[in-house]
Amino acid sequence: xxxxxxxxxxxAACAVTGAALYGAGxxxxxxxxxxxxxxxxxxxxxxxxxxxxxxxxxxxxxVYQASPDSPYAQDLARIDAVARKQIDQAARKAHHRGExxxxxxxxxxxxxxxxxxxxxxxxxxxxxTWADYxxxxxxxxxxxxxxxxxxxxxxxVEVFYNSGLSEAQRTAAVENLKKIGADVNLDADHMxxxxxxxxxxxxxxxxxxxxxxxxxxxYKSGTRKHIEDDLGYEIVANFGDQYSDLDGGYADKTFxxxxxxxxxx
Numbered sequence: 001x002x003x004x005x006x007x008x009x010x011x012a013a014c015a016v017t018g019a020a021l022y023g024a025g026x027x028x029x030x031x032x033x034x035x036x037x038x039x040x041x042x043x044x045x046x047x048x049x050x051x052x053x054x055x056x057x058x059x060x061x062x063v064y065q066a067s068p069d070s071p072y073a074q075d076l077a078r079i080d081a082v083a084r085k086q087i088d089q090a091a092r093k094a095h096h097r098g099e100x101x102x103x104x105x106x107x108x109x110x111x112x113x114x115x116x117x118x119x120x121x122x123x124x125x126x127x128x129t130w131a132d133y134x135x136x137x138x139x140x141x142x143x144x145x146x147x148x149x150x151x152x153x154x155x156x157v158e159v160f161y162n163s164g165l166s167e168a169q170r171t172a173a174v175e176n177l178k179k180i181g182a183d184v185n186l187d188a189d190h191m192x193x194x195x196x197x198x199x200x201x202x203x204x205x206x207x208x209x210x211x212x213x214x215x216x217x218x219y220k221s222g223t224r225k226h227i228e229d230d231l232g233y234e235i236v237a238n239f240g241d242q243y244s245d246l247d248g249g250y251a252d253k254t255f256x257x258x259x260x261x262x263x264x265x
Contacts, residue, residue, distance in 0.1 A: 047123070050260050054115055064119040065140060073143045075258050080144040083237060083255050084151055090236035090252060091155040102233035103152045104224060104251065106240035107163035109259045111149070112139040112176055118261045125262070134165065137172040141180030142257065148239075149182040158233055159185045160192070162223050162245070164216060164264070167195040192223045202226040216264055221248025 050056075055067025066072055087103065094101035105111055117133045133139075152159050165173050170193055174186045185191070199207035199214075203222050206214035214222070220240075227233050228250050238251035241259035 053258075053260065056115065056119065064116040066113060066115055066143070068143060072258060076143045079255055079257060080148055083148060083239070086237050086253050087152050087155055087157055091157050094234055094236060095156060099234045100158060100232055101156070101236045102158040102160055102227060104160045104162050104227065104235055104238045105145075105149065106220075106242070106245040107161055107165060107173060107177070109142065109241040109261075110239050110245070110257055111142055111145040111161075111182055112173075112180065113142050114139060115261070123261055131169070134169050134176075135172045137175040137179065139176055139180075141182065146177075146181035149184050152237075153184045157236065158190075160190050160227055160233075161185075162192050162220050162238075163194075164219070165193050167193050167197075169193065194219065200226070202230065216242070216244035217248045220245055221250055224248070224250035 053070065054072045055070030056064055057067060059065050091101045108114055114133075116139070117130065121129060149159055161177075163173065170188075170191070173191070173193070177183065177186055194212075196207070196210075196212040198209055199212060202225070203214055203219065206212070206218050206222075224235055224238065228235055235251040237253050237255060238246055239255045239257065240246050241257040242264040243256065244264050246254040246256060
């Protein structure tokens with residue numbers, strides 16, 4: 001999942017004990033979990049706090065799910081309300097000006113929830129287990145995500161996806177997004193995935209065939225620049241669960257979704 005620093009991130013994340021720590025376009029970045037200047041927040045307690053935040057339970061098939069009544073779901077609902085207002089207002093202005101409004105969504109933990117993977121592998125990352133998990137194409141949707149995609153389309157806003165998933169995972173990503181109801185613009189012209197073997201020309205500053213040095217910010221902001229400068233759209237909202245999904249410009253407004261389980265630099 002784009003080189004996630006999972007255990008380090010848990011130690012760096014805030015202890016989410018049910019309080020609403022995230023808001024539309026902003027979150028509590030940089031807060032320390034340390035109890036003192038020497039001892040970090042206890043990781044066992046932090047995992048319990050994360051479970052409380054998500055309302056984590058295992059379903060009849062043993063799959064870990066977030067609760068629709070959880071603090072996590074409540075935070076997402078607040079973000080969703082602000083996002084819909086932004087999309088509605090920006091779309092009307094853009095159409096009035098003759099512009100082409102667009103929204104950009106990250107996929108992992110912005111549209112498709114990976115909580116089951118995090119729990120199952122104790123918040124660690126392995127490229128093989130992750131690939132197997134993604135290729136099952138059976139992740140649940142992040143609460144409200146599919147509906148937000150559909151809402152943007154209903155307002156005449158072009159939907160794009162900007163993900164760190166690899167080109168080899170395209171089929172699984174499309175299948176999974178269809179399953180959750182985010183069946184909008186799932187073609188290669190709208191879904192941008194990492195293609196390290198044959199990177200697009202607009203990333204030439206950090207990627208050439210067979211050589212990839214792009215940071216997440218370079219890759220994602222470079223893709224948004226392509227959407228605006230080359231394709232002619234005005235990105236009115238950009239959604240992601242990582243700051244690296246959002247940094248680098250080329251979006252009128254950014255929406256940071258909560259994710260206390262890993263960090264992508």
